[in-house]
Amino acid sequence: MSQHAPNLRIPVLRRVVVTGSAGFIGSRLAHALVQAGTAVIGVDRRDAATDPLAAANLAPLLGQPEYEHVTADLLSCAIEPHLSDADAIFHLAGVPGVRPSWGPRFGDYLASNVLATHRVLEACSRIGLARVVVASSSSVYGPTDGGASVETDSPQPASPYAVTKLAEEQLCLAYARRLGGPSVVALRYFTVYGPRQRPDMFIHRVLHAALTGKPLHLYGDGLQRRDFTYIDDAVAATIAAGIAPAARGPINVGGGATASLLEVIDIAKSLVGREIRLHQGPAPNGDIVTTRADLTRTSEVLGWRPHVDLHSGMHSHMEVLACQLGASGERPDEPSLASTHRLSR
Template structure:
């Protein structure tokens, strides 16, 4: 079986490609190597892929290319049995500066993949959506898939457009599509500009964690292993075809509490610092995962405290190469 993973040198896509290689599948990775963060993290991911492919005796190919290249996308999709579409422009705050670029990559790029897939015998098209489609209004917590989608950033709007196209292609063309709405995924090789990696790196270097706003905003942080489990389930079931499905964790936590807990584990003598909050940041996220449990037997196994402890252990083991990239972000 041959799986195409777009964005497969990135954080989530990289872990997905690695998991599929470990499962014995042939994998092609398409990634534009966008320098949104230090590309040396992606190079570590690619090296890991090569090691696993050699060990498992499976085929692995890396293509440096863009999902906006419709001809390239059509060629790669035609050779795939499954498409796991993780490529896209990430970052709520960055999208404020370049909304059209986010739309072009996240919405138009997804349309290229869907158009390439619609006349094939593809087993399934799985795409990464985001909790940002909800917008973060507290009265709807926890967010279920039937709640209003009210994105407050160009990033959230672009992801909502992409997932709606995916679901529409199921309705109109019968393409087996699934959109997974990820809730703030974290873990090894995560983007260095995310809150958890920043808090850990600063504490390890005797610098106080910086919290944006008063820290009362809450997040549903999802450990990468739980996200991989949800994606793996879609190799085995068609129960979620045509659906958007929340993939979250077991709880939510205030950003200030998160910073304090990381600080207390690593450098309890430090005080927190506070900076001006970004307007596009959602107030709250929290997933109702009942639909994922019903359709995918999804059962997240990592609480935020357990997941952060695992990330800190990984960070310490990989500090020599990972930390300089975090500090430079």
């Protein structure tokens, strides 16, 4: 666990289901819940025996008495048996990523993000599960004028991925409005980073480039801004959404400040003490220029706010990645500045 790991006491959640538990956010959420004494059933279609990324994500969980893992595809598996006696489901399984959603994989996005979610909701309704927390996305907002996005803003998804995430959250909210439906919280996560971030994502790639000396592919001019959210903050907000009695509907989960990609590159350079070779290319279709979360409703309803600033979060992320690269023999030399930097909160 990183030094930012939340110290959570979770009296209300005895037993929960986490889907996508072999993924980045799901595995970290499952681990935080287990550490707090909640019994967790994790469901994911990736198999730790054959998928090294899933194996790394699941390593802290497998073997823990409070954690039970089910390798299964939500498109076809029996879901209800896992839900019986659960207080809540955290439905994080899905196919993420804006850029590949334009290609032939769209069917996979649709299947996992919409059809699998429909199966989850049917199962929740049949057994009368009280609370569903679903992973939505800041991408549902689409292009902004640079100002903060509020949950009541009209969504304008600008990529096939974002369309499926909007369909997913709206499907969940439709089930919530149905008589006897579960109460649903749709968390609109804003670009989450930290140790074990998906390797297709920007901060992982910047730190990887800084640590290995390999080039970084920068899409566009680097002036895109993101409300980067540290993983432990995202996990704490997710757990709060499973507990807070008044939590309903869409809720933003953002890091509390935006930074441009060029600023992220500068932080990585200073943390590692090395220049980063840039290969610049065009901005991808559907790439949003600025994401920024309005956190008013989040703090009112969840009693949550982010704690980890970008420099501090990237420092933790970099330290874990450096260890992983060292263990795999991928890192050619030692970073020169990493150990001299102090954490600032």
